[in-house]
Structure formats: structure tokens, C-alpha cells
């Protein structure tokens with residue numbers, strides 16, 4: 285197990301959002317948090333990486349208790365986060381966005397601009413383009429590429445498909461699948477069930493800050509009531 289979070293209680297001021305959330309991720313797995321708008325998916329991810337430290341509970345990453353650590357320390361420990369709103373530098377070029385994210389010494393397996401371009405060939409063609417002029421799908425690939433520049437052992441994606449056209453989602457799905465085949469461990473939040481089920485080994489369903497279901501994709505698919513109760517709009 286590379287990530288184990290237990291009993292997370294997180295609040296924004298007086299507003300309690302998570303009530304005892306538990307999430308685990310094994311090395312090489314892709315795990316997905318599902319659930320409707322506002323159920324606490326982003327808050328769970330933010331609780332793991334110190335952006336919104338939990339009031340109670342524990343987060344253990346690779347055997348180290350990182351509960352409440354500052355986000356930069358969590359990043360240094362090997363967790364990269366691609367936020368829902370992507371947060372690129374719109375005035376910087378594609379290459380510059382990647383280069384500002386470079387971190388640490390470059391070993392043989394380390395990520396660099398060239399490896400990101402091998403993973404997302406479209407970005408190489410857009411090398412000098414300002415990030416602000418990229419399409420939504422291109423921006424999402426750049427945001428993932430930037431996260432990879434930190435050489436993470438766990439990649440966390442918050443709704444990577446949000447706002448993207450179906451064909452673009454398909455392309456993104458293939459890229460994430462290739463990253464996984466390359467050995468990357470992934471935790472994501474998604475509302476696109478097709479993407480989530482195509483990529484994940486295990487899923488969690490969140491509802492009002494509680495985990496209502498945790499299991500394999502096969503277990504999820506076997507219980508058709510889950511979709512109606514917690515996912516359908």
C-alpha cells in the first residue's frame with residue numbers, strides 16, 4: 285500500500301465536509317473517487333496533500349505519516365496534484381510551464397521536458413505556444429505533464445475530464461492508461477463514469493462526506509443500485 289488515509293474529518297471553518305473518509309491506494313493501481321457535485325471529492329484530495337489539513341484522521345504515504353504536512357513537503361515526498369482548475373501559467377509557453385516545475389536532480393528514470401513530450405506528443409508541437417491559448421484538452425495534458433516533472437510516485441488528478449469534449453476525453457484516457465502501463469500509481473476524482481471505470485482497479489463512492497461504497501470495478505458494476513442512488517443526476 286503506497287497511500288493509506290483513515291478516518292478523515294475535514295471542515296472549512298464551521299462547515300464540516302468529511303466525516304471519517306478512508307482511502308487506500310496500492311502501488312501501480314489506479315483508484316477513483318466517484319460522487320455527485322459537492323460530496324467532498326476535492327476536499328478528500330486536498331486533505332491528503334495538506335492543502336486543507338484534516339481536523340482528525342491519518343494520512344500515511346509510503347510508510348510515513350504525512351498528516352497535515354505542508355503541501356510543498358508532501359510534494360517533495362513524491363505526491364503530485366493536478367487541481368480541478370489546472371492552474372497553468374497562461375502567459376508562459378508550454379515548455380516554460382514544464383521547466384518551472386522541474387525539481388531535484390535528474391536520475392535515469394527522472395521526468396524531463398523530453399519525456400513529457402514523448403508521453404504527450406501534441407505538447408511538443410505546441411512547445412512555444414502560450415498555455416493560455418491551448419484548448420482544454422491540451423491544457424489538461426500540460427497540467428499532467430507539469431505534475432510529472434516533479435517525479436512523483438503518486439499522481440493525483442482532480443476531475444481530469446471536466447469540461448472536455450467526448451473525443452478529447454477518449455484521447456486523455458489513452459494517455460492516462462499509458463502512464464499507468466508505465467508504472468505510475470494514480471488516484472483521481474471523476475464524474476465521467478466511463479473514464480473512471482476504464483482506468484481504475486478500485487472505486488470509492490462519496491456522498492455527503494461519507495464513503496458509501498469501496499470496492500473493485502467488478503463489485504461496483506455488479507451492484508446497479510449504486511449508480512441510481514449516488515451517481516445518476
Ligand SMILES: Nc1ncnc2c1ncn2[C@@H]1O[C@H](COP(=O)(O)OP(=O)(O)OP(=O)(O)O)[C@@H](O)[C@H]1O
Pocket residue numbers: 296299301319320321322323324325326327328368475
Ligand atoms: N473553500 C471552501 N470553503 C467553504 N466550503 C467549501 C470550500 N470548498 C468546498 N466547500 C464545500 O465543501 C463541500 C464539498 O466540496 P468539494 O469541492 O470537496 O466537492 P466535490 O465532490 O469535489 O464537488 P465537485 O464535483 O463539484 O468538484 C461542498 O458543500 C462545498 O460547497
Ligand SMILES: [Mg+2]
Pocket residue numbers: 325326327368442443473
Ligand atoms: Mg471537486
